[in-house]
Amino acid sequence: MKFQGITGDFAQADADALAVPVFKGEKAGGSELRELDKITGGLITSVMTAEEFKGEAGETALLRFSPKGAVKASRMVLIGMGEKADYSVHSVAHLAGTAVRFLNKRNIKRMALLPRAEGETAEIAQFAVQGCITSQFELDKYKTKEKNEKEVSTFYVHIEGAKASDINRGLTRGKAIGESMNLTRELANEPPNILTPTEMASRAQKMARQVGLKCEVLDEARMKKMGMGSLLSVSAGSAEPAKLIVLRYTPTRNTGKKGDLLALVGKGITFDTGGISIKPAEGMEAMKYDMSGGATVIGTMRAVALLKPTVPVIGVIAAVENMPDGKATRPSDVVTAMNGKTVEILNTDAEGRLILADAVAYAEQQGATRIVDMATLTGAVIIALGNLNTGIMGNDQAFVDEIIDLGKEAGENFWQLPLGKEYSKQIKSDIADIKNIGPRGKAGTIMGAVFIQEFVDKAKWAHLDIAGTAWEDSVRPHQAKGPTGVAIRTLIKLVESSQ
Numbered sequence: 001m002k003f004q005g006i007t008g009d010f011a012q013a014d015a016d017a018l019a020v021p022v023f024k025g026e027k028a029g030g031s032e033l034r035e036l037d038k039i040t041g042g043l044i045t046s047v048m049t050a051e052e053f054k055g056e057a058g059e060t061a062l063l064r065f066s067p068k069g070a071v072k073a074s075r076m077v078l079i080g081m082g083e084k085a086d087y088s089v090h091s092v093a094h095l096a097g098t099a100v101r102f103l104n105k106r107n108i109k110r111m112a113l114l115p116r117a118e119g120e121t122a123e124i125a126q127f128a129v130q131g132c133i134t135s136q137f138e139l140d141k142y143k144t145k146e147k148n149e150k151e152v153s154t155f156y157v158h159i160e161g162a163k164a165s166d167i168n169r170g171l172t173r174g175k176a177i178g179e180s181m182n183l184t185r186e187l188a189n190e191p192p193n194i195l196t197p198t199e200m201a202s203r204a205q206k207m208a209r210q211v212g213l214k215c216e217v218l219d220e221a222r223m224k225k226m227g228m229g230s231l232l233s234v235s236a237g238s239a240e241p242a243k244l245i246v247l248r249y250t251p252t253r254n255t256g257k258k259g260d261l262l263a264l265v266g267k268g269i270t271f272d273t274g275g276i277s278i279k280p281a282e283g284m285e286a287m288k289y290d291m292s293g294g295a296t297v298i299g300t301m302r303a304v305a306l307l308k309p310t311v312p313v314i315g316v317i318a319a320v321e322n323m324p325d326g327k328a329t330r331p332s333d334v335v336t337a338m339n340g341k342t343v344e345i346l347n348t349d350a351e352g353r354l355i356l357a358d359a360v361a362y363a364e365q366q367g368a369t370r371i372v373d374m375a376t377l378t379g380a381v382i383i384a385l386g387n388l389n390t391g392i393m394g395n396d397q398a399f400v401d402e403i404i405d406l407g408k409e410a411g412e413n414f415w416q417l418p419l420g421k422e423y424s425k426q427i428k429s430d431i432a433d434i435k436n437i438g439p440r441g442k443a444g445t446i447m448g449a450v451f452i453q454e455f456v457d458k459a460k461w462a463h464l465d466i467a468g469t470a471w472e473d474s475v476r477p478h479q480a481k482g483p484t485g486v487a488i489r490t491l492i493k494l495v496e497s498s499q
């Protein structure tokens with residue numbers, strides 16, 4: 001798709017369709033819509049007075065009119081954006097995505113978008129392009145017929161009076177971020193027979209080659225030597241060997257705090273059967289997405305490589321398959337992690353924390369001073385927060401607050417759950433240092449976090465439980481159902497804010 005910024009008269013854009021956001025309760029005669037209403041011969045007024053279109057979030061209306069004078073488009077799509085007070089720069093991604101998905105189905109090739117958002121030019125353009133690209137992702141990779149049509153091939157974004165250089169910077173950034181989110185989503189959607197830990201590692205290597213990142217893959221022998229008994233206990237029952245994927249971004253000039261290194265660590269369980277503590281058959285297929293945290297790290301590192309911030313970032317992905325087998329770990333087994341702590345494994349389905357234990361310890365050993373781990377860690381977070389908030393916990397309140405605040409700017413919601421000594425006590429084991437589950441049915445999400453915390457030494461650390469937010473069960477106006485690419489936009493902001 002071709003992306004271009006335009007600054008002249010929006011009504012005269014060289015497009016087949018003009019896409020315009022409309023807010024709830026807005027009057028078509030209002031200053032911003034008046035001229036557009038005029039070129040449609042009053043159609044905006046007419047659909048609004050007939051209450052065919054009210055500006056509610058997700059609503060759409062297609063107006064056809066005969067262009068006159070310098071106007072080229074013959075269609076206008078109105079996109080309802082709900083309350084104006086809730087509309088901000090990041091809403092432009094939803095707006096653009098909704099418009100593109102709507103027009104794709106209607107044989108429209110060239111569209112122009114009027115964002116009507118207040119903010120920095122580059123950010124508006126960035127969200128517009130990112131929303132456009134992420135709206136194009138579909139689950140049809142393995143369909144041989146009935147592929148979704150993608151008709152829109154030229155996308156103009158209009159920003160009144162803006163500098164071309166600012167728009168172009170935003171377009172380039174939006175493309176990098178949108179495509180990286182789609183890479184994460186593509187990985188999360190891959191079936192587990194195709195995306196094994198080995199395949200995940202080679203996809204990461206391929207991406208690293210393309211964008212100029214260093215990529216190192218540690219095999220099981222290396223991990224064994226390093227003492228990663230916790231991680232390896234999860235792959236013990238799988239015919240697929242585990243891989244620890246390490247991606248390194250080093251800036252040409254480092255303007256960050258001296259000695260500071262941010263690590264992004266992801267749970268990459270390519271399939272979670274539960275192991276010997278096997279899951280029920282119903283719904284088990286969803287567990288192909290259990291590598292979403294790892295895929296998030298791969299996508300974010302790709303974006304980082306393209307955006308070239310002036311701070312170093314390391315990505316660590318623990319790619320492992322959790323299977324039952326004669327060699328699988330049993331409930332009651334005791335293993336020793338890389339930091340020397342012993343773990344009594346009481347439920348082999350609480351495997352995410354076991355692989356992250358060694359992965360975060362490795363990140364810190366590599367010099368990380370701040371660590372964010374991402375994981376589809378607990379069913380409990382879905383019960384607590386549904387699909388609207390990512391659970392966040394951490395050992396440093398300022399760091400947690402920073403991520404929550406950046407999330408607000410990125411349009412991603414995080415909700416903090418508490419940690420603390422009293423919770424940590426609940427994973428003390430009778431026979432080893434700690435056990436991998438807490439009391440049945442109690443604070444499941446927090447139990448996962450306090451377990452991982454045991455493997456963080458001095459670093460500031462935040463844990464994102466994305467089990468509820470990494471996958472969308474139904475199609476939305478701006479995006480397909482399935483993997484969402486959650487947290488990437490916030491993590492990019494985190495990286496860039498430490499420059």
Ligand code: BES
Binds near residue numbers: 272290347376444
């Ligand atoms: N991958 C699952 C978490 C999960 C469960 C995500 C359901 C989405 C839907 C994780 O490995 C797991 O199985 N967690 C257990 C932990 C329990 C055994 C303490 C869970 O949440 O039930």
Ligand code: ZN
Binds near residue numbers: 348349351
């Ligand atoms: Zn599990």
Ligand code: ZN
Binds near residue numbers: 269290351352376
């Ligand atoms: Zn899992």
